[in-house]
Amino acid sequence: MGIRISGMASGMDTEKMIKDLMKAQREPVNRLQRSKYSVEWKRDAYREMNSLLVDLQNSMKNLRLSSSFNKKTATSENESIVSAKVVGKPNLSSYTVEVISLAKAGSPPSAEFNTGITDIKSPIGGSDFTITIGKDSNGDGTIDSGDAAIPIPLSATDTMEGVINKINSAKAGVKASFFNNKLVLTSEDGKQFEVKASGSNNLNMGSVNQSTAGNTVTPATFKINGVEYSSATNSISFDGIDITLKQSNSGAPVVISTKTDEDAVFEMIKGFVDKYNAVIETINKKISEPKYKGYQPLLDEEKEALPEKTAEKMENMARSGLLLRDPILTSGLNELRRAISTPLKGASVNTSFDTLSEIGIGGAPSGKYAYQENGKLYINESKLRESIRNNGEDVLKLFTNYSDETVDLKKKYNESGVAERLFGQLKNVMDKITAEAGSAGSIYDDSSLSKKIKQTDEEIDRWEDRLKLIEDRYWKQFTAMEQAMSKAQSQGSWFAQMLGQQ
Numbered sequence: 001m002g003i004r005i006s007g008m009a010s011g012m013d014t015e016k017m018i019k020d021l022m023k024a025q026r027e028p029v030n031r032l033q034r035s036k037y038s039v040e041w042k043r044d045a046y047r048e049m050n051s052l053l054v055d056l057q058n059s060m061k062n063l064r065l066s067s068s069f070n071k072k073t074a075t076s077e078n079e080s081i082v083s084a085k086v087v088g089k090p091n092l093s094s095y096t097v098e099v100i101s102l103a104k105a106g107s108p109p110s111a112e113f114n115t116g117i118t119d120i121k122s123p124i125g126g127s128d129f130t131i132t133i134g135k136d137s138n139g140d141g142t143i144d145s146g147d148a149a150i151p152i153p154l155s156a157t158d159t160m161e162g163v164i165n166k167i168n169s170a171k172a173g174v175k176a177s178f179f180n181n182k183l184v185l186t187s188e189d190g191k192q193f194e195v196k197a198s199g200s201n202n203l204n205m206g207s208v209n210q211s212t213a214g215n216t217v218t219p220a221t222f223k224i225n226g227v228e229y230s231s232a233t234n235s236i237s238f239d240g241i242d243i244t245l246k247q248s249n250s251g252a253p254v255v256i257s258t259k260t261d262e263d264a265v266f267e268m269i270k271g272f273v274d275k276y277n278a279v280i281e282t283i284n285k286k287i288s289e290p291k292y293k294g295y296q297p298l299l300d301e302e303k304e305a306l307p308e309k310t311a312e313k314m315e316n317m318a319r320s321g322l323l324l325r326d327p328i329l330t331s332g333l334n335e336l337r338r339a340i341s342t343p344l345k346g347a348s349v350n351t352s353f354d355t356l357s358e359i360g361i362g363g364a365p366s367g368k369y370a371y372q373e374n375g376k377l378y379i380n381e382s383k384l385r386e387s388i389r390n391n392g393e394d395v396l397k398l399f400t401n402y403s404d405e406t407v408d409l410k411k412k413y414n415e416s417g418v419a420e421r422l423f424g425q426l427k428n429v430m431d432k433i434t435a436e437a438g439s440a441g442s443i444y445d446d447s448s449l450s451k452k453i454k455q456t457d458e459e460i461d462r463w464e465d466r467l468k469l470i471e472d473r474y475w476k477q478f479t480a481m482e483q484a485m486s487k488a489q490s491q492g493s494w495f496a497q498m499l500g501q502q
Contacts, residue, residue: 018474025470029463030299036456037297042322043449046437049283049329050430056279057426063272063419069396071261074241081249084256088240095238096225096253099245103220103234109187109211111195115203120160120178126202128155133172133185136192143194143210154201163203190214220245223253260392266385269399273361273377280333284374287329291321328436332429337375339421344398345414353387353394356418360384 062068067089074084082097117124134149136142150172154163160178167176167185174185174193183203187193192213197205219230222245224238234245241256295317303311323329344354353359360383364376387395403415413421438447 018471018478021474022467022471025467029460029467032456032460032463033299034297036453036460038318038322039449039452039456041297041319043437043447043453045286045319045322046328046433046449047440049286049323050433050437050439052279052282053332053426053430053433056275057423057430059275060272060419060423060426062268063399064417064423066396066400068268069260069265069392069400071264072258073261074256074258076254076256078249078254079246081245081247082254082256083244083246085242086240086258086261087237087242090240090258092225092239093258095241095256095258096223097243097245097256098223098250098253099248100221100223100228100250101218101248102245103232104215104218106217107215108190109192109214110184111193111209111211112182112184113204113209115160115181115183117160117202118181123157123159124154124163124202126156127200128153129201130154130198131167131205132196132198133167133170133174134194134196135173135187143192149196154203156202185211187211187214260388262385262388265388265392265395266381269361269384270379273379276336277376280336280375283329283333286323287326287333289321289324291324292317295320328429328432332425332432333375335425335429336422339425340375340377340418342414342421344401344417345411346397346401346403349397349401350391350394353391353398356398359387359391359395359398 070089072086072090074086074090076082076084081099115124130151130153132149132151134143137148150170152166152170152172154166158166160183163183164176164178167174172193173188173191175188177184177186185193185195193211195205195209195211197203197207197209217232219232220234220236221228221230222236223229224243229236236243236245241258243256295314297318298306298311298315303315306314340356343351356362356377360380361377362380364378397417399417399419401415401417402420403412405412405415416424434447436448438445438450
């Protein structure tokens with residue numbers, strides 16, 4: 001940067017004059033910057049619409065699956081005898097259950113000692129002694145002399161908690177517990193054992209203490225649809241149903257009925273309709289948003305010069321209408337409406353249930369303002385529930401039917417269920433928006449608007465370089481003027497001085 005002389009000879013505010021001159025020179029850059037802001041806003045608006053469509057598409061994943069429509073509930077005609085819950089996919093509509101006998105839990109061999117000790121943290125007192133635990137290793141019900149025995153030395157200073165820890169860590173095949181003043185030893189492997197104690201002790205153990213024999217498990221015996229089964233517990237799983245046996249009803253079978261879970265299917269469809277309505281309402285507002293002529297994006301210095309609320313209002317007016325009558329979104333909405341309204345075709349399709357309106361999902365009620373709803377869906381709850389209840393298979397096909405046609409695309413479209421069509425059409429619209437505006441989470445953005453923004457940035461950079469040269473030229477011109485005026489003033493002073501001397 002050369003020497004810049006500002007008004008030293010002329011007395012003019014050179015810096016302000018150059019700044020004013022540069023304002024006019026910067027106008028092309030300002031136009032480019034405003035254009036860039038508009039393109040960025042349009043890109044962001046597109047991406048916002050795309051996020052709504054992605055959310056709608058994700059909410060439809062279950063709507064495309066037949067398993068979502070096959071959810072069932074099970075009801076027992078006598079819950080006090082048998083209860084049932086669907087956990088899978090029952091194949092029958094009813095099951096008869098006859099409970100012959102209930103299962104009884106077994107109990108392992110154990111030995112208990114009423115110690116009289118109340119505080120598990122206090123020393124047991126008395127004298128030191130040793131307990132020896134022997135097991136019935138061969139399972140014949142007796143403790144043989146050849147069976148391995150585990151000695152466990154106990155001290156009078158041990159607490160009951162310490163005694164329990166010593167027994168449990170001795171690997172003697174038993175576990176100790178303490179409750180309500182009782183020390184209980186329980187076999188880990190279901191085999192009998194004996195506890196021998198050396199000398200007197202405060203645990204009330206005799207010299208030889210034999211464990212109980214324990215009880216074996218008694219299995220439940222029952223019949224389902226006339227076929228007899230047994231189970232170690234009273235809770236069984238049968239053909240996708242969890243059944244709990246509660247009491248015997250030998251000779252008087254209880255009927256368990258299964259049916260479509262009407263509430264679950266209804267709520268799934270209603271959730272989709274609500275989401276669909278919210279999305280198309282937002283998009284319809286965006287493509288019909290008014291465009292205000294005369295309002296354009298504000299530059300940073302313009303925002304700083306205005307009150308905050310005024311700047312915000314002007315910017316909102318400039319943003320409005322960026323997607324007015326946008327062809328991508330407009331045609332996309334039309335395709336979504338067509339996907340919903342086109343009747344389902346196919347050899348096995350019930351023509352009485354081949355459109356959404358026939359199961360209770362239609363357009364706005366006819367009236368003066370019905371046209372303003374722009375494709376919003378309305379649910380006739382009683383009609384939809386009745387369709388789910390009585391024509392569940394037809395409702396399933398209407399949403400999930402899949403066509404394996406690969407050549408005739410029109411036929412494939414007509415044979416595809418509503419959810420399949422919508423899913424595909426949403427993908428088409430989103431692909432077009434992504435090609436136009438890119439994706440916020442994408443590392444590589446080759447969209448049309450992003451390319452335009454990049455080109456504008458490059459143009460702005462070229463203009464900035466050009467403006468720098470123009471500004472430098474102005475400064476050189478004014479500096480030259482100041483220098484010339486300074487020289488002229490100096491010469492004038494010299495002549496005046498010379499004339500004064502004469």
